[in-house]
Amino acid sequence: MSSTLTARDLIDRLSAVDPETPVRLAINPLFPFHHGIVDVIAVKDALGRTTVYVTEDGDQQGPVPPEVTVAAGWHEPTEAPRRPRTCIAAQ
Template identity: 50%
Template sequence: MTSSEMTVGELIDRLSAHDRSAPVRLAMNPFFPMAHRVEQVLASVDDTGRAVVYLAEGRDEGAQLGHLPAEVAVALTWQGPVQAPPRRPRRRAGGN
């Protein structure tokens, strides 16, 4: 198969390297990176009849967890590393 899509086997292999009790989350939207809870795994077929598995976020209000941690967005190359601006000397009362 010559596709950039990850297979179920590849996902299982990658997940097996991690703590089985760790929660699974989806990283969504590279232009406004957010984290979402995974609630369901669903099987279907695509337009060609090939089996496809979907990871779906929850429908409840708490399914979107907020902004994606910066280090995750950087690792995904969705944003560049950000450094704090250089500090300026503090002004003193009286203009000194």
């Protein structure tokens, strides 16, 4: 996995897309679902270092598309198995 994304990295990546585009969190590489974002909260730790938290709304909105899991390095590209077509005889 890559190193932690900084606020600058996130701003740079988001500035490359249409500002009206919805943003989702892709969670859990082993069983990936996406979630809506509610807020961005900055807090300081005991040493005065700031960390930004992107909070989600607690509502799983469905599975993450396969192209996202592949691009994230969570899964290998796969194809659905081929199934033979069968005819159902009229009864």
